[in-house]
Amino acid sequence: MVEESQSLDGKVITKPFMVLAALVLVGVILMLYRYLFGLGAVTNLSDGYPWGLWITYDVLVGTALGCGGYAMALLVYIFNRWEYHPLVRSAILTSVFGYTLAGLAIFLDIGRYWNGYNLFLPWHVNFNSVLVEVALCIAAYVAILWIELAPTVLAGHHQNPKAREARESLERWLPVIVALGILLPTMHQSSLGTLMIIAGHKLSPLWQTGLLPLFFLLSAITMGFAVTIFESILSSLAFKRPFETPMIAKVGGVMAWIIGVYLVIRLLDLLVRGQMGLIFQGNLNSFMFILENLCYLVAFILMVQPASRDQLRWLFVASTAMLLAGSLYRFNAFLVGFNPGPGWSYFPALPEIFITLGIIALELMGYLYFVKRYPVLPKIEHA
Amino acid sequence: MEINRRDFLKVSAGGGLMLASTLSPIPALAREPKVRLPEAVGILYDATVCVGCKACMAACKEYNHLPPEYSTPGSVWDNPLDLSAKTYNIVKLYKNGTGQVKDREINGYSYIRRFCMHCVDPACTSACPVSALTKDPKTGAVKYNKDVCIGCRYCQVACPYNIPKFQWDQAFPQIQKCELCYHRMAQGSYPACCEFCPNGGSIFGDVQHLLEEAKRRLALEPGKMAAYPLHRVDSREMRHRIVTPYQKHLFGEKDGGGSQVLILAGVPCDKLGLPILPDESTAATSETIMHSLYKGMIAPYVVLGALFYIVYKNTTKQDLP
Numbered sequence: 001m002v003e004e005s006q007s008l009d010g011k012v013i014t015k016p017f018m019v020l021a022a023l024v025l026v027g028v029i030l031m032l033y034r035y036l037f038g039l040g041a042v043t044n045l046s047d048g049y050p051w052g053l054w055i056t057y058d059v060l061v062g063t064a065l066g067c068g069g070y071a072m073a074l075l076v077y078i079f080n081r082w083e084y085h086p087l088v089r090s091a092i093l094t095s096v097f098g099y100t101l102a103g104l105a106i107f108l109d110i111g112r113y114w115n116g117y118n119l120f121l122p123w124h125v126n127f128n129s130v131l132v133e134v135a136l137c138i139a140a141y142v143a144i145l146w147i148e149l150a151p152t153v154l155a156g157h158h159q160n161p162k163a164r165e166a167r168e169s170l171e172r173w174l175p176v177i178v179a180l181g182i183l184l185p186t187m188h189q190s191s192l193g194t195l196m197i198i199a200g201h202k203l204s205p206l207w208q209t210g211l212l213p214l215f216f217l218l219s220a221i222t223m224g225f226a227v228t229i230f231e232s233i234l235s236s237l238a239f240k241r242p243f244e245t246p247m248i249a250k251v252g253g254v255m256a257w258i259i260g261v262y263l264v265i266r267l268l269d270l271l272v273r274g275q276m277g278l279i280f281q282g283n284l285n286s287f288m289f290i291l292e293n294l295c296y297l298v299a300f301i302l303m304v305q306p307a308s309r310d311q312l313r314w315l316f317v318a319s320t321a322m323l324l325a326g327s328l329y330r331f332n333a334f335l336v337g338f339n340p341g342p343g344w345s346y347f348p349a350l351p352e353i354f355i356t357l358g359i360i361a362l363e364l365m366g367y368l369y370f371v372k373r374y375p376v377l378p379k380i381e382h383a
Numbered sequence: 384m385e386i387n388r389r390d391f392l393k394v395s396a397g398g399g400l401m402l403a404s405t406l407s408p409i410p411a412l413a414r415e416p417k418v419r420l421p422e423a424v425g426i427l428y429d430a431t432v433c434v435g436c437k438a439c440m441a442a443c444k445e446y447n448h449l450p451p452e453y454s455t456p457g458s459v460w461d462n463p464l465d466l467s468a469k470t471y472n473i474v475k476l477y478k479n480g481t482g483q484v485k486d487r488e489i490n491g492y493s494y495i496r497r498f499c500m501h502c503v504d505p506a507c508t509s510a511c512p513v514s515a516l517t518k519d520p521k522t523g524a525v526k527y528n529k530d531v532c533i534g535c536r537y538c539q540v541a542c543p544y545n546i547p548k549f550q551w552d553q554a555f556p557q558i559q560k561c562e563l564c565y566h567r568m569a570q571g572s573y574p575a576c577c578e579f580c581p582n583g584g585s586i587f588g589d590v591q592h593l594l595e596e597a598k599r600r601l602a603l604e605p606g607k608m609a610a611y612p613l614h615r616v617d618s619r620e621m622r623h624r625i626v627t628p629y630q631k632h633l634f635g636e637k638d639g640g641g642s643q644v645l646i647l648a649g650v651p652c653d654k655l656g657l658p659i660l661p662d663e664s665t666a667a668t669s670e671t672i673m674h675s676l677y678k679g680m681i682a683p684y685v686v687l688g689a690l691f692y693i694v695y696k697n698t699t700k701q702d703l704p
Contacts, residue, residue, distance in 0.1 A: 111534025
């Protein structure tokens with residue numbers, strides 16, 4: 001067995017780590033306030049906009065940013081592209097944090113959290129509900145992600161014979177775990193889009209379509225690739241490691257074609273439904289639609305040409321554009337394009353934003369701890 | 384390490400199938416729209432008869448034990464501005480221009496009563512993940528069970544009329560909405576709003592009778608005297624009044640898949656704040672997609688099997704973990 005990953009062995013408690021810890025502390029205090037005085041005390045949510053920043057960012061964008069593990073698993077295990085295998089571990093780590101915290105954020109958002117176990121009681125569960133599919137699938141996938149991460153943790157304790165044994169028996173189950181790890185995100189990432197079908201006329205026709213599940217799935221896969229590239233470049237910079245340019249550039253090439261397919265279907269769908277006119281109304285919806293798809297287009301153009309994607313700078317810009325594009329699409333389809341009727345408006349409250357920042361900070365702290373303590377990042381080949 | 388051609392074909396075929404099932408205009412497992420329950424009961428609200436006295440609002444608060452809402456500074460009695468977790472029922476005013484003539488769109492005014500429509504094919508019950516919102520199998524009233532509700536508020540996202548309300552100011556919040564006074568119906572009575580309506584603006588009854596009554600009214604000749612039943616559609620207590628012109632639209636007959644609350648008005652319903660809805664409930668659209676992909680979990684298991692086979696083959700060929 002060849003070790004292709006290594007830990008960084010740096011100090012865990014650094015200045016940035018402490019700044020993140022302070023943000024987490026602020027978030028925790030505000031969360032306590034939320035549990036004592038209700039959701040209205042810390043959010044700007046209303047009966048018109050019952051879902052806000054937490055659902056849109058923490059759950060929708062958070063899990064899409066957590067799709068690195070899913071996208072890379074598709075590429076490596078299904079399309080048999082083993083040259084990308086060194087990127088899998090760090091991608092899974094980001095996924096673990098993205099998904100686990102999205103799962104926890106749900107418990108912050110739901111009002112009657114103490115009844116949450118009813119989601120797992122078949123006699124209460126409503127199998128017609130899209131939210132059931134999303135909730136059960138995300139819960140199962142969080143468990144699968146931790147199992148996928150386990151070999152990394154066990155490899156970190158390689159002197160221990162028990163850990164070695166556990167790791168080997170875990171690896172026998174690998175095909176089942178990986179297959180589940182691909183099926184579950186395919187199901188719930190598409191269902192996240194299906195969630196809005198039932199909102200009907202309340203969602204602008206720029207986003208309301210029967211193809212919502214397909215668009216959410218494709219954007220999740222492209223965001224998964226983008227986050228893998230983005231994270232690889234940032235961690236090379238932060239930890240002063242050599243860049244993984246040729247490998248991540250090729251991932252970018254794969255991504256470009258999926259974006260291309262997405263954009264074609266997206267525009268055809270608007271055309272067939274006769275809603276193209278809505279793009280040029282000059283209102284907030286048109287502006288956000290154009291911005292969202294411009295980001296997609298930038299990512300596509302930069303990634304599709306080898307001349308630009310082989311340059312680290314453009315690769316970074318392209319992956320950022322893709323992450324923005326997918327995030328904007330999610331914000332637009334759940335908040336910007338959502339109009340419950342006259343008299344309602346929503347912009348997140350400051351405490352609401354700070355709780356989300358606290359969650360992001362916790363995610364980053366977890367990442368920093370893991371890459372320093374466990375063999376996550378690809379091993380540097382010394383010439 | 385090229386993509387094996389056969390594997391590629393397999394994956395593309397699987398992906399193609401999934402794509403086809405989402406793209407296909409008539410999915411294989413279309414969820415048929417739900418039809419009216421034979422014994423469904425409901426309310427007919429006639430804005431041309433309503434005098435805006437708000438007796439229904441006071442009765443609703445009293446019989447549902449709801450607190451008053453003080454919405455303006457220094458208010459001494461209940462004056463909600465809209466539906467809320469404290470107000471299940473409200474009478475609103477439409478006014479245009481000089482507002483001189485009742486039930487006229489231009490330079491006129493109209494009352495409009497808003498509360499749960501008790502849809503034939505409710506989006507809220509389809510959305511609710513834990514069956515906290517359910518449609519009574521006999522009366523068709525949409526009821527709420529706080530003991531299972533997880534407070535996810537998907538019902539609020541789903542409802543085309545924004546009816547379910549959430550207690551934002553509570554640490555242990557509930558969803559609140561009109562439940563068609565099912566607690567009163569259980570005792571042989573009927574919704575308080577209809578019992579206390581003095582003018583016949585709101586009447587209770589079997590939905591079939593209410594539909595007949597509404598169509599009778601739409602056929603009446605404006606300017607002539609006609610009889611309007613009070614409180615209940617089968618009541619012998621009648622009020623005689625001069626018929627004012629109706630919009631030829633019985634809201635709730637088909638809108639959004641139909642509802643057990645029916646609305647007649649002299650002003651177009653969209654002007655009164657009611658949404659313009661297609662004849663199919665979004666619940667049917669949403670469930671069609673879900674059933675096409677997940678019925679019996681057959682598709683997920685097939686995909687899982689295929690994925691397992693490919694991963695197994697690809698990993699055993701490798702000398703890597």
